[in-house]
Amino acid sequence: MPKQVIIALGSNLGNRRNWIIQALARISHNKDINLLNVSGIYESKALTLAGVDSTKPKYLNCVAHIETDLKPEQLLIALQKIETDLGRKRRERWGDRNIDIDIIDYDKIKYTSSTLVLPHPQTQHRAFVIVPWYEMDEWAELPGFGAIEKLAYIFQDQVKLR
Numbered sequence: 001m002p003k004q005v006i007i008a009l010g011s012n013l014g015n016r017r018n019w020i021i022q023a024l025a026r027i028s029h030n031k032d033i034n035l036l037n038v039s040g041i042y043e044s045k046a047l048t049l050a051g052v053d054s055t056k057p058k059y060l061n062c063v064a065h066i067e068t069d070l071k072p073e074q075l076l077i078a079l080q081k082i083e084t085d086l087g088r089k090r091r092e093r094w095g096d097r098n099i100d101i102d103i104i105d106y107d108k109i110k111y112t113s114s115t116l117v118l119p120h121p122q123t124q125h126r127a128f129v130i131v132p133w134y135e136m137d138e139w140a141e142l143p144g145f146g147a148i149e150k151l152a153y154i155f156q157d158q159v160k161l162r
Helices: 016-029 072-085 127-136 149-158
Strands: 003-011 033-038 042-044 046-048 051-053 059-068 100-106
Touching: 003 016, 003 127, 016 033, 016 059, 016 072, 042 127, 059 127, 072 100, 127 149
Parallel strands: none
Antiparallel strands: 003 059, 003 100, 033 059, 042 059, 046 051
16 A cells, blocks of 8 residues: 655755756656645745745745655655756755755655664654645645644745745
8 A cells, every 4th residue: 555755845046946847857757756736936044954944045935735555765765866967066964955855754664774764863853845845735734743834824934835
């Protein structure tokens, strides 16, 4: 039975909207992934290891609901291949990027490996994930934190629908 997965996409370099659209197109054409729904696209300030950085280019972000029979690590590899195919360069952690695709929630499981932690760490603090996710599914729940409705209400002023 296919697993229900929430992924987040973001871009802060070049034609940000186009990078997200290209990534979604590649996801939808992957035979192992069924793209079910996509949120609107939101803009947010860059988040770095040091916190919000208004001097960096702003991000465009969206959230998508997919289903897949791929295991978590296999899905991660498939999504990272899309990033690489689109020219993503991994130079610095939390650095500027043309495209970023993260697995936020994989079928409500908790999972940790050397390359993947589920649900995605710090999601509960990410307006650019919570608000689009809530827009896409107002009944959504973040494992370990419950309904995202309250979080979306808190964060709604931190992102703008674009």
